[in-house]
Amino acid sequence: MIAAAFLIASLTTGYWLWTPDKPLAELQAKYLRAPQDMMDVAGTRLHVRDDGPRSAPAVLMLHGFGSSLHTWEPWAKALEDEFRVVRVDLPGSGLSPPDPAGIYTDARTIEVLVALLDRLGIAKTSVIGNSIGGRIAWRMTAAFPQRIDRLVLVSPDGFASPGFEYGKAPALPSIVNVMRYVLPKALLRMNLKPAYGNPEALAEDTVTRYHDLMLAPGSRSAVLARMRQSVLEQPEPLLRNIHAPVLLVWGAKDAMIPIANAADYTRNLPDSRLVTFPNLGHVPQEEAPAESIVPVRAFLQAHGTAPVDAALVTEHAR
Numbered sequence: 001m002i003a004a005a006f007l008i009a010s011l012t013t014g015y016w017l018w019t020p021d022k023p024l025a026e027l028q029a030k031y032l033r034a035p036q037d038m039m040d041v042a043g044t045r046l047h048v049r050d051d052g053p054r055s056a057p058a059v060l061m062l063h064g065f066g067s068s069l070h071t072w073e074p075w076a077k078a079l080e081d082e083f084r085v086v087r088v089d090l091p092g093s094g095l096s097p098p099d100p101a102g103i104y105t106d107a108r109t110i111e112v113l114v115a116l117l118d119r120l121g122i123a124k125t126s127v128i129g130n131s132i133g134g135r136i137a138w139r140m141t142a143a144f145p146q147r148i149d150r151l152v153l154v155s156p157d158g159f160a161s162p163g164f165e166y167g168k169a170p171a172l173p174s175i176v177n178v179m180r181y182v183l184p185k186a187l188l189r190m191n192l193k194p195a196y197g198n199p200e201a202l203a204e205d206t207v208t209r210y211h212d213l214m215l216a217p218g219s220r221s222a223v224l225a226r227m228r229q230s231v232l233e234q235p236e237p238l239l240r241n242i243h244a245p246v247l248l249v250w251g252a253k254d255a256m257i258p259i260a261n262a263a264d265y266t267r268n269l270p271d272s273r274l275v276t277f278p279n280l281g282h283v284p285q286e287e288a289p290a291e292s293i294v295p296v297r298a299f300l301q302a303h304g305t306a307p308v309d310a311a312l313v314t315e316h317a318r
Contacts, residue, residue: 098225138246
């Protein structure tokens with residue numbers, strides 16, 4: 001009787017928590033700025049925003065896991081007077097539909113991004129990446145050094161951590177498959193709060209945006225596929241071959257990827273500098289955009305060593 005009662009209660013709860021996909025037309029009406037922002041690239045379709053003078057130095061922005069190009073909007077607005085600012089929803093994220101090939105490896109993502117640069121006529125760009133977007137950014141720089149001018153890594157992923165070993169796909173518990181069917185907004189809010197140094201700074205409209213776009217058709221399956229296909233490669237040899245100037249941006253209260261990881265990057269990157277924000281978390285571009293963009297803009301503007309605030313920066317160059 002207890003087992004039967006528990007099963008009935010679980011099924012009832014599951015019914016009430018069931019979270020279906022949202023219609024694509026509804027999401028595009030809310031989050032697609034213009035029809036031409038959807039582009040066919042390398043056999044898949046991408047949501048792209050491209051602002052600023054076409055003749056200006058280019059900056060490509062790559063979001064993190066479960067996010068979208070909207071995470072960069074405050075930084076983009078702060079840069080677009082002087083830079084050509086390109087933001088993209090990675091395949092299967094935001095308004096970019098799942099890749100028809102079903103491939104979400106870093107190599108495939110980099111292939112798509114290079115094809116996007118080609119389509120936009122951008123021969124060389126600086127790249128800004130947050131979290132998984134940071135990992136893709138530095139791996140792209142290692143693979144295509146001639147295409148990358150400067151690199152900004154915001155709490156980047158890439159070093160092994162519990163459950164994520166080098167050379168093998170992570171073993172995800174089967175319970176994560178439930179996300180395809182159950183993703184209540186309250187649960188997502190609970191998972192987003194640790195990304196902020198001050199959880200109260202997480203705005204409700206930001207939670208709504210994350211939730212809406214996670215419910216785009218096929219998005220949750222693509223997110224799970226990306227997780228399963230993320231095989232970490234030993235980063236040190238790749239990082240040591242990156243000679244572009246690198247700015248690391250880290251919130252000291254990052255609960256996702258601890259700031260202690262910054263030392264792994266500065267130790268292996270030939271030309272890097274670190275900016276830390278004592279009160280911010282994993283997504284400084286969302287939590288305190290006006291504050292966090294200052295050293296980033298100075299770094300992108302600079303020729304040679306970036307003249308950012310010495311009180312915030314640890315230099316590492318050899």
